[in-house]
Amino acid sequence: MTFPVIGVVGGGQLARMMAPPAVELGFELRVLAEGPDVSAVAAVAHSAVGNYTDLEDLTAFAKGVDVLTFDHEHVPERHLRALVDSGINVQPHPDALRHAQDKLVMRAAVDRLGLPNPRWKAVSSVEELRKFGDETGWPVVLKTPRGGYDGKGVRIINSYDDAAQAADWFTGSELLAEEKVPFTRELSALVARSPRGEARAWPVVHSIQVNGVCDEVIAPAQDLPAGLARAAAEAALRIADELGVTGVMAVEMFEVPGSSAGFLINELAMRPHNSGHWTMDGAVTGQFEQHLRAVLDLPLGDTSLASGVVVMKNILGGDNAELYSAYPMALQAEPAAKIHTYGKSVRPGRKIGHVNAIALPGDTMAQVRERAERAAAILRDGRDPRKETS
Numbered sequence: 001m002t003f004p005v006i007g008v009v010g011g012g013q014l015a016r017m018m019a020p021p022a023v024e025l026g027f028e029l030r031v032l033a034e035g036p037d038v039s040a041v042a043a044v045a046h047s048a049v050g051n052y053t054d055l056e057d058l059t060a061f062a063k064g065v066d067v068l069t070f071d072h073e074h075v076p077e078r079h080l081r082a083l084v085d086s087g088i089n090v091q092p093h094p095d096a097l098r099h100a101q102d103k104l105v106m107r108a109a110v111d112r113l114g115l116p117n118p119r120w121k122a123v124s125s126v127e128e129l130r131k132f133g134d135e136t137g138w139p140v141v142l143k144t145p146r147g148g149y150d151g152k153g154v155r156i157i158n159s160y161d162d163a164a165q166a167a168d169w170f171t172g173s174e175l176l177a178e179e180k181v182p183f184t185r186e187l188s189a190l191v192a193r194s195p196r197g198e199a200r201a202w203p204v205v206h207s208i209q210v211n212g213v214c215d216e217v218i219a220p221a222q223d224l225p226a227g228l229a230r231a232a233a234e235a236a237l238r239i240a241d242e243l244g245v246t247g248v249m250a251v252e253m254f255e256v257p258g259s260s261a262g263f264l265i266n267e268l269a270m271r272p273h274n275s276g277h278w279t280m281d282g283a284v285t286g287q288f289e290q291h292l293r294a295v296l297d298l299p300l301g302d303t304s305l306a307s308g309v310v311v312m313k314n315i316l317g318g319d320n321a322e323l324y325s326a327y328p329m330a331l332q333a334e335p336a337a338k339i340h341t342y343g344k345s346v347r348p349g350r351k352i353g354h355v356n357a358i359a360l361p362g363d364t365m366a367q368v369r370e371r372a373e374r375a376a377a378i379l380r381d382g383r384d385p386r387k388e389t390s
Contacts, residue, residue: 010071011038021289183254188275189236282310313372320382
């Protein structure tokens, strides 16, 4: 029997985490890696080192794959269109992916669909930024339309006078200015869609950010009104359908009580997402398996919770440089925690893994969160925080 070959552009942790479900389903996963020692290389049987900004490298890698998909959104759009024109099956299609590559394009699409957007404007100078701030109120969020992630490419401009500090960002291309939304928490609506149009949504989750980086995810978002949860999921499904998205897409949102919709759309990611890592252990179908099913146009899996509550805690680089040395302590301290590491060297603040904790019978939310935090802290610091405080 012949099973499909899936090519993934990018060798980061998202490509790495596609490998186990690919093996389980019998698919061959190939990775175009940025270097021989990046995260995904050790997890796949076939990898090639190449430059995702070079069309020749992309074309050579795409030969022999049944579908080409992505670990990130940074492949130049013109290269993606050239691949499509040459007959390569690219999923998601560049017509959809451009909305995740360019925040100005995304904002315009959300407006066009009549979905709740913050007030925003494309600005080309300090003067235009000041005008926007005076109209909407200060502070203002200034973003580079392309390339930003984990808080990079974002500045908070607090006042008219402070706008001058952003002068170095204006280099001839437009930037995105947005009102600073007075939200109560951040939400994420994760969905998947196949080329034939089948789509499924996971429960809406609460995403907790620290210094611009996702730190913790609680699934489902606690005390979220049923109508708001339904509206947020429906908005994400509509975006996926209207834009022709294939694969997994995360719609990051702000919860804004008192606003007409109760939420505003923040950003889109058209790939598996940090806010969906909980699904690996906490949903009937995890986001990485679902992404592979979707880009191959296979029937999608059930997205129900496998437990009443799931908490994901990122492991960021800390005092413990030898991650494995802390495994015995972490596994003994929290035998119900599920540890996922990314094969990366430890640097302060770097995402090197995550922990998933699932509610056991009788658990409170606080206990599930504490389980995830304790295991992650042991791996991060090489010591047990509970014993230090006892």
